[in-house]
Amino acid sequence: MSSNTLRIAPLAIAALLAAGPALAQGEVNVYTYRETGLVKPLFDAFTKDTGIKVNVISASSGLEQRIKTEGANSPADVLLTVDISRLEDAVQNGITQPLNSKAIEQAVPAAYRDPEGHWAAVGMRARIVYASKDRVKQDTITYEELADPKWKGKICIRSGQHMYNNALFAAMIVKHGEAKAEEWLKGLKANLAQKPSGGDRETARDIAAGKCDLGIANTYYWALMNDKEAQRKPWAEATKVLLPTFQGGGTHVNVSGVAVIKTAPNKANATKFVEWMVGPQAQQMHADVTYEYPMRAGVPINKTIAGYGDLKRDPMPLASIAANRKKASALVDKVGFDN
Amino acid sequence: MTATELHNAIPRPARRRHWPISHPVATVFLFAVAALVVAPLLSLILFAIQGDSELWPHLVAYVLPVATLNTILLLAGVALVAAVAGVGTAWMVTAYEFPGRSTFVWLLPLPLAFPTYIVAYVYVDILDAAGPVQTALRALVGWRSAADYWFPSVRSLGGAILVMGFVLYPYVYLATRAMFQTQSATLIEMARSLGASRWRLARDITLPLARPAIAAGLALAMLEALNDIGASEYLGVQTLTLSIFNTWLNRSSLPGAAQIACVMLFVVAALIALERYGRRRQSFTGLDRHPGIARRIPLERGKKWLAALGCLLPVGLGFLIPLVYLAQEVVSRGLLIGFDPSLFRHTLTTVAIAAGATALTLVLGFGVVFALRLVRRPFAQNCVFVASLGYAVPGTVLALGLLSPLVGIDEAINWVTRTVAGASVGLVLAGSSAAVMIAYAVRFLAIATGFAQAGLARISTELDDAARTVGTRPSGLLWSIHLPLLRPALWGAALLVFVDCLKELPATLLLRPLNVETLSTYIYQFATRGNFEEGALAALLIVLVGIVPVIRMTRHADEAVQAGVTPARGWTA
Numbered sequence: 001m002s003s004n005t006l007r008i009a010p011l012a013i014a015a016l017l018a019a020g021p022a023l024a025q026g027e028v029n030v031y032t033y034r035e036t037g038l039v040k041p042l043f044d045a046f047t048k049d050t051g052i053k054v055n056v057i058s059a060s061s062g063l064e065q066r067i068k069t070e071g072a073n074s075p076a077d078v079l080l081t082v083d084i085s086r087l088e089d090a091v092q093n094g095i096t097q098p099l100n101s102k103a104i105e106q107a108v109p110a111a112y113r114d115p116e117g118h119w120a121a122v123g124m125r126a127r128i129v130y131a132s133k134d135r136v137k138q139d140t141i142t143y144e145e146l147a148d149p150k151w152k153g154k155i156c157i158r159s160g161q162h163m164y165n166n167a168l169f170a171a172m173i174v175k176h177g178e179a180k181a182e183e184w185l186k187g188l189k190a191n192l193a194q195k196p197s198g199g200d201r202e203t204a205r206d207i208a209a210g211k212c213d214l215g216i217a218n219t220y221y222w223a224l225m226n227d228k229e230a231q232r233k234p235w236a237e238a239t240k241v242l243l244p245t246f247q248g249g250g251t252h253v254n255v256s257g258v259a260v261i262k263t264a265p266n267k268a269n270a271t272k273f274v275e276w277m278v279g280p281q282a283q284q285m286h287a288d289v290t291y292e293y294p295m296r297a298g299v300p301i302n303k304t305i306a307g308y309g310d311l312k313r314d315p316m317p318l319a320s321i322a323a324n325r326k327k328a329s330a331l332v333d334k335v336g337f338d339n
Numbered sequence: 340m341t342a343t344e345l346h347n348a349i350p351r352p353a354r355r356r357h358w359p360i361s362h363p364v365a366t367v368f369l370f371a372v373a374a375l376v377v378a379p380l381l382s383l384i385l386f387a388i389q390g391d392s393e394l395w396p397h398l399v400a401y402v403l404p405v406a407t408l409n410t411i412l413l414l415a416g417v418a419l420v421a422a423v424a425g426v427g428t429a430w431m432v433t434a435y436e437f438p439g440r441s442t443f444v445w446l447l448p449l450p451l452a453f454p455t456y457i458v459a460y461v462y463v464d465i466l467d468a469a470g471p472v473q474t475a476l477r478a479l480v481g482w483r484s485a486a487d488y489w490f491p492s493v494r495s496l497g498g499a500i501l502v503m504g505f506v507l508y509p510y511v512y513l514a515t516r517a518m519f520q521t522q523s524a525t526l527i528e529m530a531r532s533l534g535a536s537r538w539r540l541a542r543d544i545t546l547p548l549a550r551p552a553i554a555a556g557l558a559l560a561m562l563e564a565l566n567d568i569g570a571s572e573y574l575g576v577q578t579l580t581l582s583i584f585n586t587w588l589n590r591s592s593l594p595g596a597a598q599i600a601c602v603m604l605f606v607v608a609a610l611i612a613l614e615r616y617g618r619r620r621q622s623f624t625g626l627d628r629h630p631g632i633a634r635r636i637p638l639e640r641g642k643k644w645l646a647a648l649g650c651l652l653p654v655g656l657g658f659l660i661p662l663v664y665l666a667q668e669v670v671s672r673g674l675l676i677g678f679d680p681s682l683f684r685h686t687l688t689t690v691a692i693a694a695g696a697t698a699l700t701l702v703l704g705f706g707v708v709f710a711l712r713l714v715r716r717p718f719a720q721n722c723v724f725v726a727s728l729g730y731a732v733p734g735t736v737l738a739l740g741l742l743s744p745l746v747g748i749d750e751a752i753n754w755v756t757r758t759v760a761g762a763s764v765g766l767v768l769a770g771s772s773a774a775v776m777i778a779y780a781v782r783f784l785a786i787a788t789g790f791a792q793a794g795l796a797r798i799s800t801e802l803d804d805a806a807r808t809v810g811t812r813p814s815g816l817l818w819s820i821h822l823p824l825l826r827p828a829l830w831g832a833a834l835l836v837f838v839d840c841l842k843e844l845p846a847t848l849l850l851r852p853l854n855v856e857t858l859s860t861y862i863y864q865f866a867t868r869g870n871f872e873e874g875a876l877a878a879l880l881i882v883l884v885g886i887v888p889v890i891r892m893t894r895h896a897d898e899a900v901q902a903g904v905t906p907a908r909g910w911t912a
Contacts, residue, residue, distance in 0.1 A: 029853055035864045036856075055853040058860075060867050061588055062739065062849045069742045073749060073766045075853060089591050159575065161585045193486075197494040197575030198463065199869035209468030210484020221869070231672070231872075235469070329589035333401040338577055 027053045028269040031063045032080040034256065039080070042285055046276050052269050067095045067261060074263050077270040080122075082256040083163045085170075087119040088322035096259040099271060107278040107296045111317065112255060121255035121318075122277045123292030126311060127168045128251065129242040130215040130222060132207050141244045143172065143252065146214070147187025155191045156203045156212035160337035161329060164200075164218060164254065169328035170321045171252045171314070178327060186335050196338050201225065201232065208238035215239075220291035223304040241308045250314035254321070256292065362813065365710035366719075372707045373722040376729045376781050379740030380604065383732075386597035386740075394595040398586070403599070406582040413499060413571075413578060414561045420504025421560040424653040425511025426553055430541065431650060433519040436635045437643040443650040445893045448509040450657030452885030454842040454859060455506050456569025457878050459493075460871045461661040462502055463573065466493045499574045503564045505657035510563070511556035513892070518552035519545065520897075528634070555789065558611070565607070566733050568845055569866070579603050580733045593739070600736045607731035611724075662882065668875035675876065682861070686880055689857040692772055693840035696779035700836045701829065703780055704787020708795055709821060712803070713813055723792075727785035734782065734845030741778050742850070745769040771852050778846040783836045790835075794828025795821065827895065834892040838885045858884075 032039065036058045043054040055075075057063070064086070067076045079090055090096050091114065098117035105113075112121035129141055146155060158165065172181040193212035203215030204225060219241075226236035243251050258277055260270045276282055283294040287302045293311065294301065332338065431437070432444050450458075466472050468485035482488050492498060530540050546553075571578045579599060587596035638646055669675055707726050711719045729737065745768045753763045768774055798821060806816050822829075844859045851860065858881045862874035871878075 035868050037864055038868070057851065057853050058864065059848050060863070061584070062735070065593060065739060066742060066849065069746055070766060070769060071746060071750070073746070073753060073763065073770070075765065075770055092591075159572070161589055163589070166589055194492060195494060195575045198573065201869035202463070202467070205467070205469045206485075209473070210486050211468040212486075229870075326590050329585070330397055330401075333397065336401070336405070338575065339405055 026051065026269075027055055028266050028273045029055045029075045029077045030057075030080055030273070031067060031076045031078070031261075032056060032058045033060065033063060033082055033086065034058065034080055038290055041289055042277070042282055045281065045285065046273060049276065049281070050272060052272065054273075064090050064093050064095060068093050072263055074261065075265060076261045077264040077266045078273055079259045079261060080256075081258075082125075082254070083167060084255055084257075084318045085163060085167060085322040085325045087114075087255075087257050087259060088319065090259050091118045095262055097262045097264070099260050099274060101271060101275055103275040104278055107283075109295070109297075112257075112295055119257050119259040120274065120278065121257040121295050122282070123256045123286040123290060123295060124253050124313075125256070125292050126219045126243065126251045126253045126313070127164055127216060128219055128308070129244050130204050130207060130217050130239045131242055132210075132213045133238060133240050135213045136240075139240075139242065141214075141242050142247050143168070143244050144184065144247050146216070146244075147184045147191065149187070149190070151191040151214060153191065153193050154213040155188065156193055156206045156215040157188075157196050158199055158203065159196045160185075160332035165216070166325050166328045166332070167254050167321050168216070168252050169331060170324035171246075171316060173324045173327055173331075174316050174320045175246050175249065175314075178331070181328075182331050182335060185331055185337060189335055189337050201235070204235040204239050205232075208235040219293075219305060219308065222308075223291045223302065227304055243309050243311060245312060246314055249316075250312040253293075253311075253313050255318065256290075362710070362713045365713045365813070369707055369710045369714065369719050369722040372703050372784075373725040375703070375777075376726050376784065378744040379737055379781065380728070380732070381740075382743040383597050383600055383604075383736065383740040385743075386593050387601050389594045394586070394590065394592055395598070398582075398595065398599065402582050402586070403579075403602075406577050406579045409496060409577050410565070410579045412496060413503070413576060414564055416496070416500030417503045417507060417564040418557050418561055420500060421508040421511045422553065422557060424505065424508035425556060425560075426515050426546075426549070428508075428650050428653060429512045429516035429519055430545070431646050433516060434537075434545075434635060435643075435646055436637040437646040439647050439650070440635075443647075443654065444897075445890050446654050446658070447512050447650060448889050448893055449654065449886060450506045451509040451513075451838055451889050452842075452882045453506055453658065453661060454569075454844065454862075454878075454881065455503055455563070455567050456573065456844070456866070457665075457862065457871070457881075458506050458657070458661050459499070459502050459570035459573050460866065461664050462493050462498070464872070465660070465664060466490075494574045496576050499571060499576045501656075502570060502574070503567065505653055507560040507563050508653055508657065509889075510559040511553060514552040514556035514559075515549050518549040559786075562607070562730050565603075565731070566845075568733070568735065569863075583733065583736060596736070597739075600733070603733075604728070604731060608728060611727070611731070662879075665875045665879050665882075668872045669879060672872060672875065674873070678876075681856075682858075682877060682880065685856045685858055685861050685877070686884065688855060689841060689859070689881075690884060692775055692857060693779075693837050695772075696776040696783075696840045697833055697837045699776055700780045700783050700787050701833055704784050704832065705791040705825070705829065708788050708791035709817055712795060712800075723788055727788050729781040730783065730785035732782070734778070734843060734847075735849060737782055738778055738846040738849040741774070741781065741846075742769060745774055745777070769850075772855060774850040774852070775847055775855075778850055779836075779840045779843060782843070782846065783839050786836050786839070787832045790828040790832035791825070794825045798824050830895050831892060834888040834895075837888050841881055841885050 030043070036056055043056065046052065047054055059066075063079060063081075067074050067079070070076065079096070081087060081090075096118045098114075099120075100117050104117075104120050108120045112124070113119065129146075131141075160166070160169070169181065169185060172184055176184070193206070198206075200215075200217035200221045203217050204222065206212050207215050222236055222239065222241050225232040245251050258274050260267065260274060264270045278296055280296065280299060283296040283299040286292050287294045287299060287305075291302055291305055293305065428443070428447050432440055432447070464470055468490070473485060473490055476490070477483070477485075480488075493502070526544060527540065530544055535543070565578075565580060567578075568580055568584060571581050572584075580603070583596045583599045583603070586592055586599060637643075703726075707723050711723050732740070746766065749766045749768050749770070752767055753765070756762055756764050768777070802820060803816060806820055811819075842859060844863060847857050848860050848863065851857070858877045861877045862871065862881075865871050865874035
């Protein structure tokens with residue numbers, strides 16, 4: 001090793017240690033599963049509004065475990081995440097605390113927050129079907145129908161173990177029971193055009209290229225590709241969006257949400273942050289920046305998303321989806337969905 | 340007289356001592372470094388035995404068979420590709436003269452600068468149904484859609500093997516080339532003059548002599564492949580590492596995940612032990628009094644272009660094509676014009692953390708090997724072996740295991756500061772970049788100890804004894820004799836560890852403190868949302884920062900050969 005490196009290294013270490021988390025007033029520390037680039041405009045607007053600085057750690061997994069392990073000294077104030085199961089997981093891990101906030105109770109309908117106040121949804125998305133404009137004639141579809149052999153070799157989907165799919169499969173268990181859901185999953189597996197892989201955007205891409213006719217994806221991807229991603233616009237243009245429903249039910253939805261951490265060193269700021277996230281300005285940003293359905297009544301849905309048609313949400317409680325997630329994940333293994 | 344006194348009173352034969360005192364400092368250091376690696380593994384085992392035994396039947400029935408088979412096939416495939424590409428190119432550039440040879444010498448190791456998962460994303464973009472290749476094919480043949488024909492899918496086990504093989508072969512190339520270069524030129528010239536054919540020469544002399552280097556390079560390549568999550572997940576290959584991940588996330592079962600990790604760790608430890616057992620009787624053979632490069636044979640017309648093509652293929656697939664694709668994405672997306680200013684900060688952070696971690700890794704790695712040389716006992720051997728196990732643990736698992744011990748230390752620190760000063764200082768280790776650096780050090784320690792052992796093997800113990808007789812203390816021995824002689828090994832280790840730190844993703848993602856991003860985690864932000872092209876500039880930056888040390892490493896190896904000192908083998912412990 002060069003003498004230069006030897007000289008620089010201790011300085012670098014000292015500098016980085018000094019840059020560790022400061023716990024002074026006027027800050028809120030957010031641990032998030034959301035992409036920083038996507039939520040940064042929200043954080044910036046919050047800071048502008050309140051003068052409270054937002055410090056961020058983003059990751060794709062393990063944040064609950066990290067907070068739990070960090071224990072009493074954890075700098076975490078808020079967990080901002082997608083997927084109902086992760087919110088319920090955080091509660092079950094005992095790392096959250098109830099927030100009895102009138103502002104939240106008024107802004108978020110009861111179905112979209114924890115009855116004891118441990119978490120609240122800030123946005124909603126649905127797991128829907130993208131279909132080829134050329135090759136798919138029908139404009140309505142049910143989730144059950146996706147297992148119909150008429151679609152053999154025509155469906156694309158990402159890994160069955162991805163949380164978005166796990167939640168959908170869990171909802172299927174809630175609707176029809178484990179045995180029926182297993183049959184359905186086998187049928188869906190038999191209809192796949194290729195091994196589950198890639199992400200939701202690739203699903204649209206594969207439909208555009210003719211690899212498959214139907215794909216399962218979240219609501220916001222199509223809108224993002226259509227409105228904001230010039231290179232991917234052709235994929236959106238080659239596909240149409242169907243809002244599927246369960247037979248005799250509605251569309252499967254999931255949420256992104258927030259929870260305040262039990263050991264939050266800046267609890268007052270954390271509460272402000274959560275209340276701000278369900279306020280009119282933040283909710284409008286959720287609609288137009290992250291393309292989610294806003295939680296707050298009176299905040300208009302983004303135009304492109306509204307163009308999909310009226311979303312009829314299935315009335316099943318979100319908690320029941322989280323409760324069946326492990327079973328869904330086990331079924332994915334059992335039918336060899338990803339193999 | 341008590342039993343102890345009796346015991347002590349019995350005269351025993353004096354143990355043979357290699358040094359007048361038994362080196363308490365070196366012994367403590369050996370145990371401390373081994374403990375650093377053992378701590379996360381131990382906390383992993385603690386997680387594993389916490390229960391969830393009902394999960395095992397499910398894992399055994401549905402998960403482990405497929406995942407184990409996929410993992411074995413993946414590793415075998417990657418080993419095959421890396422061996423053919425790595426050994427083949429190393430042999431060509433060492434033994435023959437052909438157009439572009441001197442360029443290929445430093446071009447060939449460059450795929451090392453690429454994180455594997457980025458190359459996987461690039462090839463899916465290029466070769467998938469909507470990619471330029473298939474689109475052109477459809478236009479050419481007149482097919483209307485991708486359903487009209489068959490095209491091999493990148494998103495498959497085969498695709499994963501090729502992608503990883505062509506990114507990871509440089510580990511084999513670098514180790515093997517260094518070995519080829521230091522092989523006795525006399526031996527080769529002699530065989531040639533006796534009329535040995537090229538194949539005979541390769542089969543009977545060169546390859547057998549290079550076997551330890553090839554094995555070491557392959558071990559590194561395979562362990563890298565085993566650690567991968569990003570590429571396997573994106574390409575849809577269910578590996579053991581991915582199963583650990585899924586079990587942990589979707590079953591909320593950390594114990595279950597830790598159990599799979601323990602099984603995997605056991606297998607890897609067995610593999611490493613087997614490899615060492617296989618090498619136990621090999622003495623160091625590369626010591627030629629006049630190590631020199633054998634005369635390179637100029638190739639004839641057809642063959643020389645074939646050789647050039649043979650070198651172009653791996654470097655083209657593993658480096659040039661992904662590089663050009665990323666550069667094109669940067670331009671077409673205007674990433675340079677709309678330059679994200681935070682990228683500058685992330686680059687500095689990445690380099691600073693990697694540099695700090697490299698320094699730590701070298702001090703620990705070379706330290707334990709030096710201590711082993713002083714102590715020369717079986718327990719010391721075992722400490723060094725344990726210290727190299729971190730490389731076998733997937734980054735995510737390592738990070739999870741490391742967090743508990745770090746928080747434990749932090750809590751002790753807080754207890755002290757509260758008692759002494761009445762104030763808490765928070766998470767000094769777990770909440771700062773120190774956690775990331777320690778994770779890197781644990782993970783890449785094997786590289787440092789490997790280089791150190793190879794380097795020290797070249798320094799005769801007689802030299803130590805001679806120094807000792809003139810009264811040199813151990814520290815003096817280290818500073819004035821070993822370290823100067825170890826310079827090539829230090830360089831080699833520093834550069835390789837540095838490049839590996841630049842690319843590291845899973846542990847960084849889980850351990851980095853508030854507001855800290857490295858280039859790797861920055862790209863990952865986009866990649867997780869299926870938008871990885873937006874991170875193309877950051878990907879290029881990782882590669883650019885990585886290229887410098889990789890080229891330096893190659894050049895340095897050559898200089899070392901000329902000087903007659905090369906860490907030619909034993910990159911792993």
